[in-house]
Amino acid sequence: MNIRTRRHLAFTAIAAFTGFSCLLAGSPAAAQDYPTKPIKFLVGFTPGGSADLVSRFVAQKMSERLGQPVVVEQRMGATGIIAQDAVAKAAPDGYTMVLLTGGHPTSAAIKKTLPYHPVNDFGMISTIIEYPMAIGVRPDSPIKSFPDLLARAKAEPGKLSMSSAGTGSLHHLLGEWIKIESGTEMIHVPFKGAAPAYTELLGGRIDVFIETMTFLNVNFKNGQVRPLAVSSSHRLKDFPNVPTISETLPGVDPTSWLGLVVSPGTPPAIVSRLNRELRAVLAEPATAERFAALGGIPAPSTPDEMRTRVQREIDRWTRVVKLRNIERQD
Template sequence: MMRKIIHVTGIALGMLSIAPLVAVAQTYPAKPVRVIIAWPPGGANDIAGRIVMQKMTENTGQQFIIDNRGGASGIVGSDVVAKSPADGYTILVHSTTHVSNPHLYKKVPYDTLKDFVGVSPLGRQVGMLVVHPSLPAKTVKEFIDLGRKRPNELTYASSGSGSFVHLAMAMLNSMTNTKMVHVPYKGGGPAAVAIASGEVQAMTATVGSVIPHINSKRLRPVAVTSEERIAQFPQVPSIAETVKGYEFIAWVGTLAPANTPKPIVDRLNAEIQKALKDKSVTEKLSTQTLDPMFMSPEQFAARLKSDYDRYAKLIKDTGARVD
């Protein structure tokens, strides 16, 4: 009888211990949420974050306030979030670069896997090889041939060392035995402006960041980094049509500080799912050639680990270290 009483008491105490967390999740968010986007305005991460967070603001009645903290390929913004209270009121919007950084830099000021909890991806990114119109290359083959004829002469922009944009070109160079000069910028927006102005000659940009420049004829699209052509630019071939086996895609996602209560993580996850199901959100993402991408926190955790391991191998194979 005594054991039964102890057992029942234990269950009751357990229920009491989680009750406050459940109550917090039900009232969350009770005040504005600070959204650290680890990149400057204008790039795919910024665009996706703003689209989804605006809808979450509308759905919850609380402001999800964007705070761009670009620098060091997203390390600056990530560090802010890693050191913030784990209460759900400071969250991070970042890209696959988050899991490549620890392999590119000798030291980052946080543990990429242990100091964050994944909430959900927001969208899938596809890149596009674009060139300045002055470069005499209209096809992937012409671009590769030019790179081989002029080793270490052609310049390409990226949104930061170790970024999706950087590694997409590094992988292409590695697979085609071409050598080009990498010029990193502080975000996809500044990098796109640089190539559009002729400051550099090429870039494997996230598609959303270069659409205005393509439409204004300041950039020439050459090929996309996905295995298949994309619906928004069906006339643009994939790199894989020329370079067999090439594919480079990534995600934009939301993370929170480690130890954020699971009910709050789950609430954020549910609000992201609700936003991504909204037709206006999917249409806005599509115009930026971002495909809505949703996962449970558990699925995203597994994806973070698998991408972490994949980038470790890619960076080792390409030698694309920063320091």
């Protein structure tokens, strides 16, 4: 055997070993060892908000179950898109994950382009928490009920004003969906978050407040805001006298949510492990108690169920954007 032949065989053996090692890294055997180092949990929203609070609670619980630190890392900007893009392009090894919110499908509907595919570029793990949207008015408002709101809006088109957390937000598109189904017109007033909209509501400068129950839970209980309706499919245990939107407008029952995803192409065994551990966390009584304080309930799902939900909501909000002729954003 000459030198050239020996070199060829050596290179072939190295290439074969390298290929085998790569296959082994993504194999069930390798996934069984997961995780062997800390996991980054990216959150694209400000500290102290509901997304941040839920993320830190879940990270702590997941750390205990996985035997490795799950480290929350704030990577803010572009309503979560920067953090999501980082995970969409990260190594598919399960060591970088990110929080998606109910605003993820609305971004897909309102944005002209995104740096990733909103469904295919994520490995879905599970939804985490679900909380309804709610509609409220000032305690001294002449609007006494949700049907009363729609009757007044129909009688005087364009007179009543309705807040949102920004153009293209879930709050905004819910308001637009209500207009579609009720045949009414109300003025959309966007704000940068719940706090400034709440201030304007109490000051009498806007008529109707749309927010998540995370914010309105306490305000309803202390009488600072009068509830008109919630967007859940059934009435809430803590507010049995508050009707659902769908009691007046059948089918209008969108809820906000948070969910966990990893990079696309992450081995199925790792996805399965994360789903299993997260669902175990969500089944704990302490989790239900913590989430109730935030106006929500645990919302475990399979990866396929989460994927189906995201796609369904993208389709729904895209329809609303088109029907209401809302200008898509760059």
